[in-house]
Amino acid sequence: MNEKEYDFVIFGAGAIGSSIGAWLYPHYNKVCFLDRKEIANELKEKGINIYLNEEKDKIQKINVPVIEDLNEKPDTDVVILATKNYSLDAVAQEIKAKLGDPIIIALQNGVENQKILPKYFSKIIYGTICWNAWKDSPSVLGFSSWQKPEEGKPKTGSLFLGTVGDKNPELEGIMKNIVNIFNKGFDAQISNDFQNTIHTKMVTNLGNCVLTLAGHKFREISSMKTLAKITTNVLNEGVQILKAAGYSEYPMDGVTSWGLVGLGAKLPASISKFIFQKKVKHYPMNSMQQDIILHKGNQSELDYFNGYFLELANKVGVKAPYNQGIYDVCKEEFAKPNFEPLDVADIWEKIEGNL
Numbered sequence: 001m002n003e004k005e006y007d008f009v010i011f012g013a014g015a016i017g018s019s020i021g022a023w024l025y026p027h028y029n030k031v032c033f034l035d036r037k038e039i040a041n042e043l044k045e046k047g048i049n050i051y052l053n054e055e056k057d058k059i060q061k062i063n064v065p066v067i068e069d070l071n072e073k074p075d076t077d078v079v080i081l082a083t084k085n086y087s088l089d090a091v092a093q094e095i096k097a098k099l100g101d102p103i104i105i106a107l108q109n110g111v112e113n114q115k116i117l118p119k120y121f122s123k124i125i126y127g128t129i130c131w132n133a134w135k136d137s138p139s140v141l142g143f144s145s146w147q148k149p150e151e152g153k154p155k156t157g158s159l160f161l162g163t164v165g166d167k168n169p170e171l172e173g174i175m176k177n178i179v180n181i182f183n184k185g186f187d188a189q190i191s192n193d194f195q196n197t198i199h200t201k202m203v204t205n206l207g208n209c210v211l212t213l214a215g216h217k218f219r220e221i222s223s224m225k226t227l228a229k230i231t232t233n234v235l236n237e238g239v240q241i242l243k244a245a246g247y248s249e250y251p252m253d254g255v256t257s258w259g260l261v262g263l264g265a266k267l268p269a270s271i272s273k274f275i276f277q278k279k280v281k282h283y284p285m286n287s288m289q290q291d292i293i294l295h296k297g298n299q300s301e302l303d304y305f306n307g308y309f310l311e312l313a314n315k316v317g318v319k320a321p322y323n324q325g326i327y328d329v330c331k332e333e334f335a336k337p338n339f340e341p342l343d344v345a346d347i348w349e350k351i352e353g354n355l
């Protein structure tokens with residue numbers, strides 16, 4: 001096949017941008033990373049040091065090309081946008097001003113990017129990420145793969161790419177070429193049903209804020225049963241909202257299935273906590289825990305996940321008391337200058353009145 005050789009810039013060398021780059025760059029070298037000065041400098045000096053799960057003894061160092069400004073790469077064909085949703089508008093303006101209208105691959109969780117990016121760009125491919133990654137420092141990256149082990153194949157993550165709206169044959173062709181390039185380094189596939197793909201993934205993201213609020217993995221959890229009960233009900237409401245809004249499930253390896261969510265909500269919490277515990281092992285540290293607890297920030301994607309579902313619930317007339325309660329508590333707690341995760345019993349006390 002006659003493969004087009006695109007020049008890629010990964011805009012945002014955080015957990016997701018760095019994992020994609022670390023998997024791809026050794027097999028396809030027309031890739032460079034862009035991040036803020038301090039992060040860029042550390043990456044230039046130390047490379048990306050990547051490990052799977054807790055296997056820090058098997059860390060792999062990959063030296064990668066890094067830039068601090070898009071003006072250093074005026075011939076960029078494709079920008080892989082791997083920033084959070086809350087940075088997206090400013091970043092889109094910068095790309096527009098410096099590169100015009102390149103091909104964009106948007107990797108955010110949620111659908112806020114579908115509102116923002118079409119204001120600036122005409123060739124947008126969206127992605128749904130099926131792995132969890134975190135940064136111990138700008139140059140040290142851990143990830144958890146959800147892939148079943150395959151003999152002789154290193155584990156990576158899986159990425160589902162798709163377009164939204166009317167199909168544009170040129171963009172579909174570009175997407176196929178990009179998938180072929182990505183497959184040199186990691187598993188990428190095309191989803192012909194992108195809205196259902198990203199909405200299915202977002203159900204899992206509804207739990208991000210619960211685990212952040214409760215400090216899962218960061219503090220003692222006084223009742224795993226209560227944490228499981230809250231999280232499972234938050235996710236189950238998400239499934240009911242999506243069904244009422246006409247979405248259907250798009251199964252992806254590692255992404256919690258709607259059947260399992262429903263079962264978890266139906267079973268007594270003393271049993272569903274075991275399903276919950278097994279599942280969260282896939283997500284050692286979700287992206288919101290990284291923002292709020294690890295990096296001690298007060299910006300998060302709460303509004304683009306639970307906030308979006310609450311708006312949808314309102315539109316389709318579905319009640320979502322768990323999501324509303326948790327959203328309200330997170331809004332208040334995450335805004336505090338020195339957020340400290342709450343005891344799960346206190347979270348329960350704050351939300352149970354509204355259930």
Ligand SMILES: NC(=O)C1=CN([C@@H]2O[C@H](COP(=O)(O)OP(=O)(O)OC[C@H]3O[C@@H](n4cnc5c(N)ncnc54)[C@H](O)[C@@H]3O)[C@@H](O)[C@H]2O)C=CC1
Pocket residue numbers: 011012013014015016017034035036039082083084085087090091107108109129130131132133134135285286287290301
């Ligand atoms: N971390 C995870 O496990 C997963 C994350 N996601 C989603 O992927 C998206 C990216 O998440 P992460 O990689 O975790 O975020 P991150 O916060 O680790 O990385 C974002 C990077 O973008 C950089 N950045 C932001 N604005 C910039 C600017 N103006 N100029 C230069 N660099 C800039 C930041 O410095 C940071 O290094 C989010 O929407 C998240 O929800 C999806 C699945 C899993």
Ligand SMILES: CC(C)(CO)C(=O)C(=O)O
Pocket residue numbers: 109131132133204205207208283285286287288
């Ligand atoms: C890994 C996962 C699914 C955890 O919820 C995620 O998407 C995130 O961290 O934002």
